[in-house]
Amino acid sequence: MELNKEIPEPIKKQIIKNCSICGKEINFIKAAETEPVIMNLKKKSLISPLSWMGGKDKQWSLIKEELPEKIECWIEPFLGGGSVALHAIDEDSAWSYILNDLNEDLIGFFSAIKKNGPRHYQTHPSLKKIPRTLKEAEILYDNSPEEIRFWIDNILKFNGMPRARWYQSRLxxxxxxxxIERLINASWLLNKKEVALVNSDYVEFVKFYLDIIDLYHLDSSKSPIFFFLDPPYFYSQKNNIYNNHSKIDFTQLKKVIDDIDKSGCKFLLTIDASVEMEELFKDYKIIKKNWKYTSTNRRRDACKTGVELFVKNY
Known part of the structure; x- marks a missing residue:
């Protein structure tokens, strides 16, 4: 079988070791040290350094309840703000992680903080002073490296939305x-385990991994490969809330899910509840959980409470 040639060669090289997929070696970027100076976030619910539409920092405990007992390789096609992946790494949910997102700037941010390591950011001059005004933030932004510029821009906008503007209230x-400590902690966590970061369309990303599984005749029951999928919300796409990075065809997503299921891998999909989504994924086990959607809280009103669908094949 010939693997998908559209996937860049560096991405192919990242594939070949994770979860003992074929036993070959690849080089993962490692920080110079294994322990950061600041590690006081372990017992806190918030772990992602970013603000992100649909982020699930506060819902990790509900997601954790539905995970398989054993995971060797955690594959995540929609990384987003990274809260679920970072929590999973923090709690040793798997041995290795392959994290993908279509947003090139997002993957660039996580790749940079992984490569540089936590000690780099503990002493970085851009993170020593907290700006008090948007003008101070603009000056700091202009004099910071690319990944910190991305981070500043993200946290000063509502849910990190690219089309939004900076607000003093966000500052x-x-x-x-x-x-800042969350950023440092995330840098450490990305070096705690085997982590590969990939920038690709999710369809091509999943297809490539399934080709690897088929090519090497892998038995997922012996080396459990798990897909966690947290796509953009159905409701938000209907109402044009997301940017172009986050618009997907849910019929196509269903086909990708079916391919994962046929491969023998386990998957867990989280999506906002709707008649359309329940009908689309009716062939799989669906669990409904009450959910607080904090990202809709623009004016500090009471957070919207809704229902999240947990769709899985185990």
Whole structure:
């Protein structure tokens, strides 16, 4: 079988070791040290350094309840703000992680903080001073490296949405020492385990891994390969809330899910509840859980409570 040639060669090289897929070696970027100076976030619910539409920092405990007992390789086609993956790494949910997103700037951010390591950011001058005004933030932004510029821009916008503008209220509420510590902690976590970061369309990304599984006749029951899928919300796409990075065809997503199921791998999909989604994924086990959608809270009103669908094949 010939593997998908559209996937860049560096991405192919990242494939070949994770979860003992074929036993070959690849080089993962490692930080110079294994322990950061600041590690006081273990017992806190918030772990992602980013603000992200649909982020699931506060829902990790509900997701954790539905995970398989044994996972060797965690594959995530929609990384987003990374809260689920970071929680999974923090709690040793799997041995290795392959994390993908179509957003090139997002993957660039996570790749940079992984490569540089936590100690780099503990002493970085851009993170030593907390700006008090948007003008101070703009000056800091202009004098920071690319990954910190991405981070500043993200936390000063509502849910990190690219089309949004900076707000003084976001500066006062988000630009805090605890948020800087989350960035440092994320840098450490990305070096705690075998982690590969990939920038690709999710369809091509999943197809490539399934080709690897088929090519090497892998038995997922012996080396459990798990797909966690957290796509953009159905409701938000209907209402044009997301940017172009986050628009997907749900009929195509169903085909990808079916291919994962046929491969013998386990998957867990989380999506906002709707008649359309229940009908689309009716062939699989569906669990409904009450959910607080904090990303809809623009004016600090009571958070919207809704229902999330957990779709799985185990």
């Amino acid at each position: 006062e509420g988000n630009y805090r020492q605890s948020r």
